[in-house]
Amino acid sequence: MVWFDMPSPDEQDRRMQMLAEAALPRWGLVADSITLIQHEDNAVFCVTAGGQRWALRVGAANGWSVQEQRAEMDWLTDLRRAGLSVPDPTVSLSGDTVEAVDLPDLVEARPCVLLRWVPGDPPEPGVPVEVARRIGALAAELHQRGEVFASARDVARPEWGFETLFGPGSVFARTELWEVAIGHHGQQRIGAAIARLERRFSSDGARPGAWGLIHGDLHRDNILVQDGAVGLIDFDDCGTGPSLLDLAAVVESFCRRLARSEGDRTLLRAALLEGYHHLRPLPDDVDAALRDYIAVRLLTTLGFIVSSTNPAVRSWGPARIPQILEQIDRFVAQDPAASA
Incomplete structure (x- = not known):
């Protein structure tokens, strides 16, 4: 059996x-x-x-x-x-x-x-700005340690580059899944987004310090807070990839799940970036880069939902699909030179 x-x-x-x-x-x-x-x-x-x-x-x-x-x-x-x-x-x-x-x-x-067991709970709406700043700093420290660790050995972990995420061997090449899930027009919308993202991966792949060992799934549920201290869990998707992909995961999940207003979103985003930048430099085009990597996160989440046969994923996934497609439409419509 x-x-x-x-x-x-x-x-x-x-x-x-x-x-x-x-x-x-x-x-x-x-x-x-x-x-x-x-x-x-x-x-x-x-x-x-x-x-x-x-x-x-x-x-x-x-x-x-x-x-x-x-x-x-x-x-x-x-x-x-x-x-x-x-x-x-x-x-x-x-x-x-x-x-x-x-x-x-x-x-x-x-x-x-x-x-x-790592103690703590995921942050809730109203998370203090100082905690968000510590989360950004912890992400930077994680990437610094990843550079040191990977420099001393071959690390048998996946590479989260464009070919892995969107190439011929990825879930996005399985057209039969997408035809059923979102139809031909939906596939066109996704294709336009992926075409733009290829340029981002290409440019960042040539930028020193842009790639290294990353967590790979650093959203709100994998961040734990206890008495102001911050911990990280679920490294199952860790591998080599663009460091800003981790930061984009934090920013996207915090703005979607924790911010109660546009003011909250602005404060949380600024605190996360400030904490990170205190320990590790950010590129001059960080706003545009985060916009692009947030789109990467949205697309990979969509691919996970569409391809999963797991009952738990199928319970929450369908409601996320139209939300993600709406965000992808906004991404495609935005001027690539504009800030996030």
Whole structure:
């Protein structure tokens, strides 16, 4: 039997629970509780034992390999040593940070990782400007550490360049998906946006310091705040790419989900950029660059929604599609020389 071809959402979750229970002995952990907290691509569980909490991540089918996830864990370990508040990988009884776990009915083993829990909650509307400034500074520090880490080794992580995101092997080449989801006219609108973005990737690829190791999915839900301190989680999409793609993810999600007015948007955006620029330079065309990379974020989110068969994604995704298309239309209509 091939898992996940037909099972109901509840059955999928039950099988993920079985995998989680099979994984924990690899770390010698006897859990008091194992609670599923997210199941989109990966399945993530909150594990409690002896008064402590961990995040157990069961990798997605056809997701990142053991080698790729081990590279992620190595970077997280380096970031922890540098004092950043990020998940702390736990070494298994075999001495590894990634364990491939299988069950009799599973087509292939799933990579599993166990991470120390990072305290805090995602920021809410009304987040203090000073906290937004700290988030920008933390993003800059993350990119600085990424440069140092990648300079000393080959990092087996994906490259988030134009070809990966929008080229022939990407979800945007699967025309049958798009025809059903948004029709021919919608595809034309997306094509116009992608054509403009190719120029951005080309110009930034030649700019010193513009590319490096990035988080890859730095939106509001992957930022945690506790008593003013800031932490980052969910490095599953980390890889090499334009640093401003991370900053664009923060700006877009904060302005959409936290700002209660245009004044809020202006203040949050300015604070994020100020915090980042305090530690790491921003390009002269930062406004136009952020506009472009926000469009990248919107398109990749759209691609994720359209291509996903996950019930959780299908529950929230359809409502986002017209919102994203409206934003893409505004992007295409805007003068490329204009500020964001």
